[in-house]
Amino acid sequence: MGFFDGLKRQLRSVIEWENPQPNALFERWTDNGDEIKNASTLIVGPGQGCIFVYQGKVQAVYQEPGSVNLKTDNIPFWTTISKFMQAFESEHKVGLYFFKTTVxxxxxxxxxxxxxxxxxxxxxxxxxxxxxxxxxxxxxxxxxxxxxxxxxxxxxxxxxxxxxxxxxxxxxxxxxxxxxxxxxxxxxxxxxxxxxxxxxxxxxxxxxxxxxxxxxxxxxxxDEDTLRRINRIADMTAEAQAAQAVGLDYAKIQQLEALREAARNEGGGAGMGMGLGAGISFGQNIAQAFGNNAAAPASPSPAAVDPSEKLAQLKKLFEAELISAEEYAAKKKAILDAF
Missing domain, CATH: 3.30.479.30 (Band 7 domain)
Structure with a gap:
């Protein structure tokens, strides 16, 4: 049985890469072990190439489709006979590595x-x-x-x-x-x-x-750290744009926001005192924002501000959520009462 297997290997005459795996880039041809008889024909298909390694060295690279006649020292039949006592193995080893040339x-x-x-x-x-x-x-x-x-x-x-x-x-x-x-x-x-x-x-x-x-x-x-920084920049940019829309600078908006938060502080007596003081200060800042400063020293009266302009500015502050609904209603009533 071993004799005929070895004989069959020596009769191999056509070598080709049939049905390569879809993900294969390089694959060694192993259909006939690593013995290739003299004058075997190598067929290189479209989109394929083949590297011919003989006795440990790259002897040739074939990248054009077509057929190539290979020449080695493995003479048909003589190798089988001379290697009968070595289980039909030849020392003349070759390696044929097919590869894909397509993109x-x-x-x-x-x-x-x-x-x-x-x-x-x-x-x-x-x-x-x-x-x-x-x-x-x-x-x-x-x-x-x-x-x-x-x-x-x-x-x-x-x-x-x-x-x-x-x-x-x-x-x-x-x-x-x-x-x-x-x-x-x-x-x-x-x-x-x-x-x-x-x-x-x-x-x-x-x-x-x-x-x-x-x-x-x-x-x-x-990553999360970068997103946190990005979101903070976005929030600050939006607030600055809102301040510009109502005719105030960003620093003024931040001051009003801090005063409003302090005025809402209801935690304990100290908190109530701080809230009262902040509330008074907040009211004064709102009044100053609209040119209504009753505590100011007597001075030449500035040109009267149209109440409709005050109401429009007040509405912008409310829509920008810089004052609460109660604050908006109270100030609106004050403007209308004064008118």
Whole structure:
């Protein structure tokens, strides 16, 4: 039985990569062990390539579709006869590694840790996560085989994804640090950021034998500390805009807000005293805001303010939630009574 098995191996004449796995990038041909008889025909299909390793060295790389006649020292039948006492094994070992030459499209990536950089506009640390997709192609098969595959019988796209993702964070962090994009600019400039990162990755991956043909950022996210800082900036910006809308500066709004909170303090006698004093002060500030200062020393009377303007300003304060409904009603009544 062993004789006929060995004889069958020696009769092998056609070698091809049939039905490769969808995720296979490199795969060693093992249909006939590692003995290839002299003048066997290697068939390379469309989108395929093959590396011919003989006696431990890369002897040839075939990347064009077609057939190739292989020549080794394994002479048909003579090897079988001469190796009868060695279980039909030959010392003339070869390795045929098929690989894909097509562009591998729409591969997913995501940062495996936070990317940290200093926001150039607000000067606070940003923690960013990102994800997207990429496409790649094996460019220099011998270099890829030597530096990445390393003789593995099967090397998959998932294995290469781990190589790529492990090298993503630093180029992305470097580009963000030098591009001067604030956190508010990230989403609007994702295409430019992706192009910059792909350029930095190209030099890294060229030495490994493959190239990134397309790199896209689909989305980003910030860590909790960054989101807390962003939300605070958004709140302060909204308050400043509300102050501008009612004709007051932001410092004045903050003062009125503090006085109102103190006036509502009902905790204990000290709190009541503080609330009373703050309430009086709050009333005075409201009055000053609308030019109604009864305690001011006698001075030449300024031009009379139209009550309708006072009412309009008062309504803006109420709509901006800077005064309560009770305060709004009381002041409105005072203005109307004075009129």
């Amino acid at each position: 591998m499209l729409d591969q997913k990536w995501g940062t495996n840790s936070l990317i940290k950089y200093l926001d150039p506009r607000y000067q606070f640390p940003v923690g960013l996560r990102a994800f997207g997709n990429y496409s790649y192609r094996i460019e220099t098969a011998a270099a890829f085989f030597t530096n990445v595959v390393g003789g593995q019988s099967l090397f998959t796209s998932e294995a290469l994804r781990a190589v790529i993702v492990a090298r993503l964070n630093q180029p992305l962090a470097d580009f963000l640090a030098t591009s001067h994009f604030s956190y508010v600019d990230i989403d609007a400039n994702r295409e430019e950021i992706a192009d910059g990162v792909r350029e930095k990755l190209a030099a890294i991956f060229a030495d490994l034998g493959f190239t990134i043909t397309d790199f896209r950022i689909e989305g980003t996210d910030f």
